[in-house]
Amino acid sequence: MTSLPWLATADGASPWPQATVLVTGLGVSGFAAADGLLEFGARVVVVEDTASEVNADKAELLRTLGADVRLGPGSSALRPDDIDLVVTTGWSPRHPLLAAAAAAGIGIWSEPELAWRLGRPKRPVPWLGITGTNGKTTTTQMLESMLLAAGLRTAAVGNIGRPVMETVLDPEPYDVLAVELSSHQLHWSHSLSLHSAVVLNLQPDHLEWHGGAAGYRDAKARIYERVQIACVYNDADPATERMVEDADVIEGARAIGFTLGIPGLSMLGVVDDLLVDRAFIEQRRDSALELASVADVNPAAPHNVANALAAAALARAFGVRAGAVRDGLRGVRVAAHKIETVLVRDEITFVDDSKATNPHAADAALRAFASVVWIAGGQAKGTTFDDLVVAHRDRLRGAVLLGVDRAVVADALRRHAPDVPVITIEDTEDGAMAQAVAAAVSLARPGDTVLLAPGCASLDMYRDYAARGDAFAAAVRTG
Structure with missing residues (x-):
């Protein structure tokens, strides 16, 4: 156990030169965490098993700044002796290093937890937090665009790719x-007290990492702890409302x-193709404020309108x-690989939704099209596809499966959609996606959509x- 009791309530004013902090991983978050800790005077040890050229460059820079960086296979086998704190960037709680630290009573923080603490008390910036199984990045981008339209100095940070540090x-x-x-980040976050927060939805995902559905749910629910102004929930997903309760x-x-649908009191919703607010206006008992039109949301698929409403709720909180909500939606540029049309050829539309990395995300993509040749498969992460296949078997022209857990998807199709033609790609090398696209084209008819929505x-x-999405787009364009 650490000999520094102040770490339990540490912030940016704490005596960090007394602390030795172990940072696991040299990705963008790990590098930022190490850099920040060095800036505050801590002694920093970094471990990273992957000795890539990029990691070697990062390691050299951190060493120049005073860190002890251990790079290469076996580096993470380090025992956490003489370590006061561990900052981890996505590593599983069952990793031997983290398990040993927990057993020794050493605190383990995420990079957002570290950034939250170091930013206080000198520069306490309000956080508007977004989590959920699907839609996080899109909603975060929408929210950032609304805040910018309101003239605020802001940034989209965290799991979206830019570290909070x-x-x-x-x-x-x-x-x-x-x-x-x-x-993963919320699992290792212990003291966040966000201005406002939303859980967009809850579906099975990352079950292996969290040890089951309960662990995954509990991690997501942490975002609501100590919220100051608004806990935003999805009325169509009762689990999110229970988290708030x-x-x-x-x-x-x-x-x-x-x-x-039409919003009740203290809700945002849709009335006559308008996004409206019955939560943040004085007359909310008998009226609603127009925020934007559904046409301002691009694409205006139902799941994306829900994302827009969630972002609007946080912005309004x-x-x-209202005008900045509308302008933000009109100006946002959603990240690639999310229901993105690659091209239309011979009356067949090719759509990249590689960001659909679980069945719930694939469900949103499949709902957007009437007749689909579905390209699916990859790492299923302990999830099942039975409900997804049952919901969409009538719109499937065919399916093309690839990846390590392709049999999981194939079994669901065999049980619940035996009449849907299925082509399995056994190859797992560079040419596999080109084979998958060619197979999908062989099944497609004019008017169909060839949809990469792997669910894995x-x-x-x-x-x-x-x-993966780039490989799909390249295969489509050269096919």
Whole structure:
């Protein structure tokens, strides 16, 4: 156990030169955490098993700044002796290093937890937090765009790709942050007290990492703990409302719902193709304020309208005017690989939704099209596809399956959609996606959509979901 009792309540004013902190991983968050800790005077040890050229460059820079960086296979086998704190970036609680630290009573924080603490008391920026199984990045981008339209200095940070620590070290202060938080980050976050927060939805995902559905749910629910102003929930997903009911919030915090239907009191919703607010106006008992039109949401698929309402709820909780909500939606540029049309050829539309890394995300994509040749498969992460196949078997022209857990999807199709033609790609090398696209074209008819919505993670075959989507787009364009 650490000999530094002040770490339990540490912030940016604490005596960090007394502390030795172990940072696990040299990704963008790990590097930012190490950099921030060095800035505050801590002794920093970094471990990273992957000795890539990029990691070697990062390691050299951190060593120049005074860190002890251990790079290469076996580096993470380090025992956490003489370590006061561990900052981890997505590593499983069952990793031997983290398990040993927990057994020794050493605190384990996420990079957002570290940034939250180091930013206080000197520069306490309000956080608007977004989590959920699907839609996090899109909603975060929408929220950032609304805040920018309101003239606020802001940034989209966290799981979206930019570490929160960068804003702590920025010499220019921020008015507010749009913070995407994954279940992995929330699992290791213990003291966050966000201005407002939303859980967009809850579906099975990352079950292996969290040890089951309960662990995943509990990690997501942490975002509502100590919320100060608004806990935003999805009226169509009762699990999110139950999280709000169970949360220990700051007195006066409100529960705010969003719905694709007509909103009730203290909700945002849709009336006559308008996004409206019945939560943050004085006359909410008998009227609603127009925020934007459904046409301002691009694409205006139901799941994306729900994302827009969630972002609007957080923006309105922070006092953003209605016009800035509308302008933000009109100006946002959603990340690639999310229901993105690659091209239309011979009356067949090719759509990249590689970001659909679980069945719930694939469900949203499949709902957007009437007749689909579905390309699916990858790492299933312990999830099942039975409900998804039952819901969409009538719109499936065919299915093409690839990746390590392709049999999981194939079994669901065999049980629940035996008449749907299925082609399995056995190859797992570079040419597999080209084979999958060619197979999909052989099944498609004019008017169909060839949809890459894998419902699985990508790391069995690709660097990340973006690389998988790029491979799909390249195969489509050269096919």
